[in-house]
Amino acid sequence: MFFEAHHIVKHFGGLSAVGGVSFRVDKGEIFGLIGPNGSGKTTIFNLINGFHSLSHGEIFFEGARISGLKTHEICRRGIGRTFQVVKPLKRMTVLDNVIASAFLRSRTKSQAIDLAEETIEFCGLGPCRDKPAGGLPIASRKRLEIARALATKPKLLLLDETAAGLNHTELEEAIELISRIRTAGVTIIIVEHIMKVIMTISDRILAINHGLAITEGTPKEVATHPEVITAYLGADYVA
Amino acid sequence: MRQHRVPLILLAYLAIFPLGAVVPGVLGVLQKAASVFPEWLQVYLLWFTDTYLLNLMILVLMWVTIGSAWNLIAGYTGQVSFGDAAFFGTGAYAAGLLSTKLGLSAWWGFLVGGPLAVLVAFPFGWICFRLRGAYFALATLALNEVMRHIATIWQSLTKGMVGIMIMPTFVSKLPYYYIALGLAVLSIVCIEIVVNSRWGYYFISIREDQDAAESMGIDTHYYKMVSLCIAACLTGLAGAFWMNYNGSIDPRSVFSLHDISIMAILVGIVGGVSTTYGPAVGAFIMVAVSEVFRTGGFGMLEGLARMTNSPATEVVAKYVKEAHALSFGLLVIVIILFLPNGVVGDWPRLKRALWPWSGKKA
């Protein structure tokens, strides 16, 4: 089993943010996670990469239990993530941002620089590699998030709303980048609000609401599921 | 190498000129060498032939070491320490106790002082870095106080408020000067190497965004500890040096919040946090400022009062001497408000403000 979340639960005080969600992700696929605002998607990411500790349940990655490990240990195991609210290292250049990340899989600095440059080219950030990350436009910041995550050579990549706030062309580019990442052999779990993105690139989708799973299946199955439509997409999506 | 050119020239100057103060014959050679320069410049070139100024330069160099160390943990790693005196004092007491309790030379303090400061820093950092936010800053303040209390209360070991006195090894200031210079160069080089390595990237990442750093696979707790331990070690070395140079220490002077911890912060922020040479510039400025106030403008104000026989000037001279600590407080406020990244960090801005015409081209 590549990745499995087994009945994960998270309480904040008396509030239950995630109420027992289970899902599996196979190697090589793009797994979509959808749900309205506040339904617990980002919390699930935070549980996977260890920002929050689980109240109940377990998470397995490549056969080993990763729940309970620290965030950096989980990253070392091969799970990278991006943030919905981007977190650029503002006063470092784009290149330095990625170098700092690339050190994880490099023994020397020159190796790290090579890996970083390669990753930056791969993500199409070449033109702004020497600019400070704080001054980038939003599309580039989102790409920087991805580049930084990729530089840790993840086997599983968690993408949190990578397409939010992008215009039409940027959106196309983002979709293209994600499929290139998949081609490079990285498994992806993606949280996305923009239906166009998630419906076109996901192999399977899990819909959640109020921290509970509604349904799981191919994009088509999920999109036509009545509960999903009422709870999340609204009646006019089908029309 | 180009950005290091000016500092290297300065270093060469610092290395040669003090020789004139003691070694016979050298002064003449230096005067000859300096005579090719215009007369007004010669005064500055021969600066170090005076022992009083040599003493000040030793202080500057010691503060370069402490300021650079503070800069590593606060400027680069973003964990602001308010209690550098804890490490400084530990180093100083390590050296002093070796001499009074074990009968060894206090110079062994250089071997023991650094590691002992790390020994204090390690459990401390391990506890504090588990928490984020203001905890570390507060805890360093507390550590500062705890160490001072320990040094005061543990009379059987430290002689309490009486402190420790040892006989200085050298009469001349020159050996101390070169040791201090070596220490300052060591710390700058050491930190420059660290900052440009994997550790440096990790430190800055932690400062910029701890969540991002964690999810990039950086063990933030561990690397904050690394940064703190390096800083503590260098500060401890400076403390050991101070014991040897000054010959006497007591809890109030080496664990002083104002004179050591705040001074270290000032050296860092006046010069410029997160820059290689910022602390060096800061150390120079701060020792100068503190000396100007301590001596009432190098005694000039008093001299003026005597010359003019004016009681008003005498009063001013008296107040200026007393305003020593006040000036530190005001300086903190002014620097944070107007030069938050220090003289080096805000140099382009400062240059524009000082010479408005020079920036026109750019």
Place this chain on the structure above:
Amino acid sequence: MEVFFQTLVAGVLKGGLYALIGLGMALIMGVMGIINLAHGQLMMVAMYITFVLFHYLGVDPYRALPISMVSLFLLGIFIQKFLLNPLMKVESILPENQVLMTVGIGIVLTETARFIFSSNFRSVMTSYSTAVFFVGGISFSVALCFAFLCAILLTAGMFWFLLKTDLGRCIRAVAQDNEAARLMGVNAERIKVLTMGIGAMLVAAAGTMLMPVYYLFPDIGGPFTRKAFVITILGGLGSTVGAIFGGLTLGLVEAFGATYIGMDYEDMLGLIIFILVLLFLPGGFKRLTKV
């Protein structure tokens, strides 16, 4: 047993004043998100105001209470408006520059006091400074009892203000979520100015009421700043309820420490509490109650 109860009384009475000091600190911590390292120094200023009023104008310390509170309220407003708020717009690498600023302010206040009043010890000797009454063989200092009552009244008033008035709600809103409050139309900068004023006012009250039974010199601010941050750490950063319990706890610990361990260790004890809290109860009392 008598010694025990006597110590208990002394600790609680002192704790009441500490609670007042901690309350101001916690408010500032909650709203500004910073530790005010000039808190004790503000108290020192209030104490000097009380001293001057008593010594030169013959004003009784309790009559001086409103004057010192209003003066410190204005001083707090000045500090926040002209020294701390501008920092929000300054692009600085150092993350703790506001805390550093309060350190600078603390030094300036201390040294200015030294400039004016020199380092000599001062005190305010009133007719009731040493007055005590006895209940069951245990002595109660009149001045401290009065101070304790005032502290309770002020604390209660403060909570009424925070819970029942619009302004108080605004303060709590900013403390909870600065950004959200701003979007709801709360002028966060003005709220911060107000909070700093209130925090300074509360600590001024504590200082003035301490004056009849305490002594005064310029460096007195530092130890009280340390006490204030031990209280806030103990109570949980930014928790007002926690600060009251933190204050009482510190008062008790100091009193019992002084009685049973020795006077020398009074300052140490606070710091030991601080370390113990960091080790075993990170988050302070707030953590226990989940308030």
